[in-house]
Amino acid sequence: MSRIGAAIVDYVKDCARASAEGWDEFWFRPADPTLLGLIRILSGLMLVYTHAVWGLVLPDFFGETSWLNESLVRAISTGAYRYSFWWLVPQGMMWPAYALSMVILVLYTVGYRSRITSVLSFLITVSYAYRTPAATFGLDQINAMLSLYLSIGPSGAALSVDRWLARRRGQVIGDRPEPSSSANLALRLINVHMCVIYLFAGVAKLQGEAWWNGEAMWRAFANYEYQSFDMTWMAWHPWMVNLATHITILWEISFVALIWRPRWKPIVLLGGTLMHLGIGFCLGMWTFGLIMLVGCSSFLPTDAVGAMVAAMLRRRPRPEPAESPSYPAPVTRPSVRIESMEPALAGVPDGD
Amino acid sequence: MNGGDVDDRAAPLDARRPRGLQRRWVRRVVSAWLVLHLVAIVASPAATEPASELATDVCGYLMPYLGALYLDHGYHFFAPEPVESTLIRYVAERKDGSVVEGVIPDRKTKPRLLYHRYFMLTERMSEAPEGLEELWQESYARRIAQEHDAVKVTLFERIHQLPTMEKVREGGRLDEPESYDEEELGVFE
Structure with missing residues (x-):
């Protein structure tokens, strides 16, 4: 018995050790932050666009007599821990507050003072969404989710003005930013959140009869208010409607399992790309489709993306100017040893 | 950093x-x-x-x-299944007796994201928590009144039923007038 007991204890210990190692490897293994920088640019562009569109109707949604007036939104938000800076902005300051928001979002997109602008961008995104809760949809949820995680990781460590300025100051060496654990953490958080989104989007559909009898996609295509491309020709091809319905739900539910399998990953991402572009093309939800694809891009291999971007950005050496015989011969300076740069580099922070 | x-x-x-x-x-x-x-x-x-x-x-x-952190979401996109749309039709009467009618969302609204914002306004109205329905409708009516300089606004909820495949094969269109069910929500002065 004691031998069996010891074996069980060993097994549990082994499981715990392996789980702890796996946990550390999954969340904290240093990763190239280039992909995070790329996601910052893409999601930042979406944030800028989303909020630029608010600017077309700012008084209608954020003014005194907005569609959702203050008393209504406060009543909806009671006890829901929803905070928005818009409640602190006097009416006369509506446009300056909006202009400041846009400046911050643009700075975040280009990666200037990313640590600060990423946090501010998240607060801006949430504040706009909570001021107009009934006018929001999936786009706003993904915008906020991405900006939250990008504010946790070093989203400005690559493809940013921050990096460009650091390079000008001589604080960075080499083509690629240093791998960092927090870059990996942020990417993993996006990965896992995307899995949660697709899993619940899929299993929630299992409650609906139309997702079982194969008519759900028809119900989406036949919705005149969503329609941006006429898909009614599918009424003559019900099998195609059924197939599209079954594939959609199968893809959503299996995403959480298959995206982690290297052989399946390209197929899953290709399927997601087709699905989200289809949503954009047929249902007119381009912004939602594109931001979901930005979220999916977090599954791209970080090393490959880092190497590819570095190769694209690598500056070709300028050709040496032809030496004029009338000029004095250049003085050859002794090569600077790398150790001599230590004092200058000592204060340079890493990606964490 | x-x-x-x-x-x-x-x-x-x-x-x-x-x-x-x-x-x-x-x-x-x-x-x-x-x-x-x-x-x-x-x-x-x-x-x-x-x-x-x-x-x-x-x-x-x-x-x-x-x-x-704005993370309290269900992610139930098109679940449990895609359903008919909810729209709002309004009749706004001005002081001089002239009348303006309209439907929200207006399909002519550009860009598409803005159209979708208005669409969400009408879709979400049916999700109003108990006791807040009137406050919700009043908020929309006030906005419409201000937009059209109206003194009286009548709101109607329009449910746009989805056609079946059979109906489309028989020549039915997605925007058939019969596919809209309408119910008056109230008069706001």
Whole structure:
């Protein structure tokens, strides 16, 4: 018995050790932050666009007599821990507050003072969404989710003005930013959140009869208010409607399992790309489709993306100017040893 | 900070010491937060109706966290199944007796994202919490009145029924007038 007991204890210990190692490897293994920088640019562009569109109707949604007036939104938000800076902005300051928001979002997109602008961008995104809760949809949820995680990781460590300025100051060496654990953490958080989104989007559909009898996609295509491309020709091809319905739900539910399998990953991402572009093309939800694809891009291999971007950005050496015989011969300076740069580099922070 | 890479060979000895997430205690703190965060982001969609008491209670406990970070979502896109649209038709009467009629959302609204915002306004109205329906409708009516300089606004809820495949094969169109069911919501002065 004691031998069996010891074996069980060993097994549990082994499981715990392996789980702890796996946990550390999954969340904290240093990763190239280039992909995070790329996601910052893409999601930042979406944030800028989303909020630029608010600017077309700012008084209608954020003014005194907005569609959702203050008393209504406060009543909806009671006890829901929803905070928005818009409640602190006097009416006369509506446009300056909006202009400041846009400046911050643009700075975040280009990666200037990313640590600060990423946090501010998240607060801006949430504040706009909570001021107009009934006018929001999936786009706003993904915008906020991405900006939250990008504010946790070093989203400005690559493809940013921050990096460009650091390079000008001589604080960075080499083509690629240093791998960092927090870059990996942020990417993993996006990965896992995307899995949660697709899993619940899929299993929630299992409650609906139309997702079982194969008519759900028809119900989406036949919705005149969503329609941006006429898909009614599918009424003559019900099998195609059924197939599209079954594939959609199968893809959503299996995403959480298959995206982690290297052989399946390209197929899953290709399927997601087709699905989200289809949503954009047929249902007119381009912004939602594109931001979901930005979220999916977090599954791209970080090393490959880092190497590819570095190769694209690598500056070709300028050709040496032809030496004029009338000029004095250049003085050859002794090569600077790398150790001599230590004092200058000592204060340079890493990606964490 | 968002610094770049530093040549390890050039880094002084103290710079090579574990920093940030390389430190064990930092990882433990972050791991504890990760567990909380993962429970939260799963509990929120799991607590969307129909939901177990466990999911509802866990989500309730974590609501301050979920709410503050705008993570309290169900992600039930087109679930349980795509349904008919809810629109609003309005009749706005001005002081001089002239009348303006319109439908929200207006398909001519550009860009598409803005159209979708208006569409969400009407779709979400049916989700108004009990007791807030009138306040909700009044808010929309006020906005319409201001937009058209009206003194009286009548709101109608329009449900746009989805046609079946058979109906379309028989020549039916998506915007058939008969596919709209209308009900008056109220008169606001």
